[in-house]
Amino acid sequence: MPETSKPKRTLDCMGLYCPIPLFQTRAEIDKLQVGEILEVLSDDPAAEEDLKRFARRTGHEIIRLERKDDRLR
Template identity: 55%
Template sequence: MPVLNTRQEIDKLAIGEILEVWADDPAAEEDLKAWAKHAGQKILEIERTGEGLRFLIQKER
């Protein structure tokens, strides 16, 4: 569900704002990369932690 939740939350942001997303599913990395490319959003950072994956995504449009 990270992609669906991310899409819903990024729609609430103004262009240029940054969304922090956490996911514990290893597949989320490729899923969010594909979604960001398709949706025209920019992934600024991907961090792997003991708690999962942390993404910083900037709204571009």
């Protein structure tokens, strides 16, 4: 992640399953200022699609998605 894209907060949702990662992501985003970045860590198989859908519906931007093994960042 480039220095200009450094996350303001990191949300660890490892071991949590739908819908908890989405609820926690929404709560953390509400704490951020416009332009700040939230990094979400998850191993929920549904998280990638859930987060993409959430971003699309709420007008937020996903800067980057990385999947390594069963983990999403």
